[in-house]
Amino acid sequence: MHTDTAQFPERTVYIVDDDISFLRSLSRLLRASGFHVVAHTSATEFLSMVEPGMRGCLVTDLMMPGMDGMALQAALQKAGSTLPMLFLTGHGDIPTTVQAMRRGAEDFLTKHAPKAELIAAVNRALARDEQAQAEREHQESLRRPFALLTEREREVLRQVVQGKLNKQIAADLGIHERTVKLHRTSITTKLQVHSVAELTRMVQEAGFQ
């Protein structure tokens, strides 16, 4: 595995650092290593362009005037962003590191960390972003067929996965038992399943309510 080149060149690496000289040098290095880089000189500047579902990863200086790295992390989490984060610091500060990691920082590096370590950390962060995205998409794909169901079919489905008999479902919903059977046929057709067991598993995986 190449550790010193970009594995996800199409993904953006966002960098936030108040020291312009360092920001420029880091951008240069990551660009030269094949990453797509967007640089910001402050956390607030970066936050202003954050949007939900943003892809990539964030490399930020821990110590900045105004909003610092930890505050930025908190703000991102509050905004619902799942962007993986990588902290840089002039020197390792153990308590801060622990705190940041606990809150979901992808990694923690000193500004003098070897290049390979830095590139690998950025790659890991981007990989995690990819994985998270894949998971989101899988969920979405599972959920998609359920959108085809009518409201009545959803109601019947809920009762079916609870293990109720057609008779009970009919009584509960105030419809004829034959109608229940028709709904069930329609459900299995739309979801392309062949047994109640399969149906139940699909419902659980998709988190259908």
Added chain:
Amino acid sequence: MCVFYSRPAALAPATAGKPMRLCFVALTIALLAGLVPLGRADLPSCLTNSEYLLRGWGTVDGLPEDSATAIVQSQDGYLWFGTFKGLVRYNGDQFTVLNPDNTPELPSAGIVNLHLDKRDRLWVSTYQGLVLREGPQWRPLRQPDGSPLGMVRTFSERANGDVLVTTFDGKVYESSGADLAELPSPPGAQGQGYLGGVDDEGHWWVLQHQFVGRWETNRWVRMLPPLDVPDEALGCAPARDGGLWLLLGKDLRKVRRGAVVARVALPESPGSVWSLCEDSQGNVWIASFNQGFSRIAPGGDMRRWRIADGLSDQGRCVFEDRERNLWLGTSGDGLLRLTHRRFQHFQLTSTSKGVLVHSVSADGTGGVWAATFGKGLFHLNEAGETTLPPPALSNSSTYLQSVLADRAGRLYVSGMGVGLWVYDQTGTRRVGQQQNVVALFQDSKEQVWSSSAGGRVTRLDASRIQEFGSSNGLPKDAGTCFAEDSSGAIWIACDSGVFRRSGEGPFTEVRDPAGAALRGVLCLKADGEGAVWLGSSDRGLLRCKDGAVAVLDADEGLPVSSVGGMVEDGLGFWWITSGPRVVRARLQDLQAVADRRKPRVDCQVFDVSDGLPRAEFTAGRQPTNTRGNDGHLWFAMTKGVAMVDPAALVLNDQPPPVYVEEISFSRPTSLASKPSWKLTRSCGAPLPGPVVLPPGSRGIEIRYAALSLTASEKVQFQVKLEGADAAWQDMEKRRSAFYYELPPARYVFRVRAANNDGVWNKAGTSLAFTVLPFFWQTWWFRIGTALLLTALGGALVWSWSHQRVVRALERECLAVEMQQLRNKLAHSSRVSTMGQFASALAHELGQPLGAILRNTEAAELLIEREPPDLAEIRAILTDIRLDDQRAAGVIQGMRGLLKRREVEWAPLSLADLVADVAAVTRPDALERKVHLTIDVPADIPPVYGDRVQLQQVLLNLLVNGMDAMSQQPPPTRRLAVQARKTQAQTVEVAVRDSGPGVPPQSLARVFEPFYSTKPQGMGIGLAVSKTIIEAHKGRIWAENQAEGGASFCFTVPLAPSPRAGEEAETGKR
């Protein structure tokens, strides 16, 4: 003379008569002693009053037993009485019981009889013999053969102090001085006791049904033939004029100069007599042990009170104290007291709830009209009361508001919802359209003013009705009362203020000197000397005279703050009602106080202890009080009507004897527990002195008593502790003074008291005591210490002056050394400060170094490309050089701070100086989340000093400020550097933090070397800063800011102007 109503004759006779009177005593008991009247639901609707108020005490009040066998008052004022379970002393508040357990000299707790002789000796007859108490000493008195005396039936005393003692077993003893001598047995029935007595000629008398006679020189001489009445019907008592009262069955006679000077045939037998007593009004009281108490008036009128009347059937004795209170002793019903009643009370209904009376007005017949709220109109006289349903009102309203009997014989009555009605010889008619008239007033022109709750004011005269309103200057709210001053102007008090109308002009408002409206005035009264007095609901009395308002309140000795009514008694006194009380004060006295000619009002306060009901005086109506043509004052109350005869009022003029009864204190360690030491006044004796309290005595409590027995709950006290208090302290009713801690000294505690009628015992009493000091509080210890310190100081001064010469020699060398030392100290401080900057340094250097590293790595990658991006590589190299220079700059700056060097004086730009230090501090500030602001105006002229040293000072102050805020929440950590030019050719630099500030006691010390409030601080930074600033001829100080946080400021001199600077340089060289 009122002739327009006829008194309902049927009601009047039923109200008078003896049985009724007796009931009233019972009612009094129920009211005053808090007892529940039993079986008295059907009290007659008419209630006159007895002349006495009754109060009783029993075991629940602290008596050892419900009896009082004999009662005396010792010369110091204490009341003594015997019970079958001990001898009791009463100080008006508490009972002290003496029995063989606490007084071994008493042979028995069963006290049969008592006598106080003219030498203030107390004779105590017990079941087991007779003892005599002289001061604190007790002495048994025995029979000549040494055996104890039998129980004593009577004590009698001659004017010369000789005492005759008769016993139940028929013996007769005489005491002239120390011992008892038995007299020959009188020739009566053997073994049966005699009553003893003495007449004005000094002859001893004995009474028995078989023998009534006297002792002449050496033999008994029969004075009366044998009697046909039993011994139980006999009585004997000294008369006030020196004679002797003899009760022989129904025959009461007084013997004087050997003759019968008065004789009363009693209408009925007083029962089995125990004792007789004549009171100061000439009444003879008979205590009967089966028929209660009887009173024979000088005229022969006989009254009797028994258990059914609230007293007792088992009478034992009657005693009148110095304040004319009558004390009744019983066997089984405790101790009773009768006090003279000052107020009569007419309840008007049979229920104890009473009826609210809004208004009273005396007519010309000696009677009084009372307007009740709910029971219609009553007409009262002293004998009782008569209801008269007003013909026109009887069917419409019994809820009356005001009544006025005017001087022309007309009666004005107003009620709720019935308007104002007039009765006179011509009949009854309604006048005006007013509803709910609450105030009626007749002026000197015989016009009647009325004011309704709706705010309408009218004036009636014989022919017409005139209405007054806003066009006459009156407000819209209701008037509560009227008055007419001596100039004939009419005053009216309204809710919103007081208004005055002179002549026929408009009403104008009367305001207080501050221009405020006189609100809350409940009553008005003119004093006939040009002033009008205002009774306020919360400010006491106000006098308006010649446009000035004087206030009489608690500060002026007026014991009430709310005045609901005022009435003059024709004897120069005003009676001022307030709630449940009435204050009597002389008008001249009130005027003198209002004129500030006298500081305090002398007055009496009458309340329930004077016969007033448990109710309040009516306020907010007019008239609420009235003076009858017999001089009696009548008051409307929330329960019925009260009446007093001012001419018959007898004040208690006895200043109360005052005693300190006990002093106690606690040890320092045991304040919470009971007193660890107590010195109690033994009965009749002063506290044994001198009273000395040990060192560290705390919780010193002094208990005292004033022996006014009439209404001891109204006794007022003042105390003063000489040595601690400058003035008398009002203790009101408290009977003890408490001092938590007194410094060691000698004190004199003084106490004085006033009786229920405000008569002061100005001399009072005193108790001297000493609180001893601990040894370190003594003068010799202090002087010794002072001497020692002086000697030490002297030695030091000597040694200092001795060495001064040496030092002067050394000073030159020292100065050089000191400077070097100072530089060293500054250096070490700098180093320690820099230690705190270690992490900031890493950050500061880390940035350029990190950038260099990343740039190099990027360049390596770029160089590998085909073709290499040379432009970018060139840019990288430029950046690397810049970052290298930056790192070098940082190191250079640190070196400058770390280097020890000689001082270089030069003009400096303060802005640059501050910026340099701020640049060094900022990383640290960032890390510590401190918001750092720099505010140095650009126009600040250069200062003169050493750059590095001044940087050092600023750095110290900034680090100091950041340290101070380390415990604050990060958003509040603010550090500001401000500079300004002062008047005095200096620049003041202030470093302000938002920390907790410097403890006030540390403000002056923070600049001392090795003084630090920081846990890890060495206490060098600020001391060095002070040294540096003072070397710069500046000043450095610390202060706490009003908005929180500390501010450290220093001044440095301005650099001389260029030209002057050259001169300075030249001068230096």
